[in-house]
Amino acid sequence: MSKLILKPFIVIVLLTMNINANQYDKCIKEGGFYRDCMRYERDRQDKLLNINYKKAMNRLKGERREQLREIQRLWIKYTNAKCSFYYHKHSGSGGLDEAIFCEMQEATKRALELSEIY
Structure with missing residues (x-):
């Protein structure tokens, strides 16, 4: 991939990560339990x-x-x-968090990838 194409992609990823970190941090600062904050962010990214x-599918044909x-x-x-690998019967609560x-x-990365299709 050329550096010219890669640079804007890196900027978008970093901005997205920063936005997510800010919302996660806000959840934690407001007294949220970190696992609940991660679930909230996971669900938000999944939506x-x-x-x-859906936008990408509507744009593409055949x-x-x-x-x-x-x-x-x-x-x-x-x-x-991949994600179930981290959580198994011997992993305890740390595995659930992972x-x-x-x-x-993964949802954050995929949402970004799909946004670039349409």
Whole structure:
């Protein structure tokens, strides 16, 4: 990927991470339990992901639309497998936190990726 294309993408990712960090920090400062704050942010990003997916699907036609549908299905399988890896019967509550953080992180990245399609 050329540096010219990569630079704006990096800026967008950093801005998105900063916005997410600010909302997560705000939740914590307002007395929220960190796990609840992560769940809230994960759910917020998941909603944004679904909005961006629908917009992308409405824009694409034919084969490209079917490709995106298949990619999204594979992404869901991958994310479920990856994030469930962190939480297992021997991981304790720390594993649950890692799994929720993984879901939050993956949803944030995917929402951004989908926003660039339409």
